[in-house]
């Protein structure tokens with residue numbers, strides 16, 4: 001796996017420090033509220049589990065699985081809900097936890113769905129942001145790192161379901177997917 005990485009962008013330690021920083025900010029900003037924290041599977045599973053441990057307000061969690069990349073480095077443009085929430089979002093302060101915002105299609109679709117279902121507020125936290133590739137107008141409320149326009153893997157992010165277990169985030173060598 002390591003041989004397929006062109007460059008490590010952020011180490012496990014750097015990511016850990018950033019996650020704690022985001023958790024402290026969210027704890028302060030959500031004081032007095034009881035957010036429903038939604039993990040966007042699969043990519044956000046590691047960030048979600050690290051992040052919620054650093055948030056000090058009472059919260060509930062749920063999971064939604066969506067996919068648009070499949071075994072490609074480009075969005076198919078079609079966001080598919082593979083697993084829906086178990087609970088209702090009506091009247092809830094929702095915090096969506098994403099690993100990466102790239103084109104923005106996944107999140108703009110999810111925000112629409114959650115607003116239509118009557119959530120009281122929808123807040124976005126993403127660990128990684130790749131603003132250069134945005135095709136829809138979307139800004140996260142909280143973000144960890146801004147990434148260059150390269151396909152990255154690790155810390156939950158995959159290429160064709162591989163590399164999610166790397167503890168850092170790195171640029172995938174183009175020869176891995178340009179075959």
Ligand SMILES: O=P(O)(O)OC[C@H]1O[C@H](OP(=O)(O)OP(=O)(O)O)[C@H](O)[C@@H]1O
Pocket residue numbers: 040041042043044066067068069070075098099100101102103104105106107158
């Ligand atoms: O802003 P976008 O261009 O929509 O890209 C971001 C989304 O793409 C990835 O999910 P993917 O579809 O690969 O599913 P996965 O999380 O199961 O890997 C990633 O985890 C985000 O959810």
Ligand code: HPA
Pocket residue numbers: 069100101102103150151152153157158159
């Ligand atoms: O750079 C990326 N890597 C992995 N998954 C992704 N989904 C959107 N962008 C990316």
Ligand SMILES: [Mg+2]
Pocket residue numbers: 043069070157158159
């Ligand atoms: Mg993926």
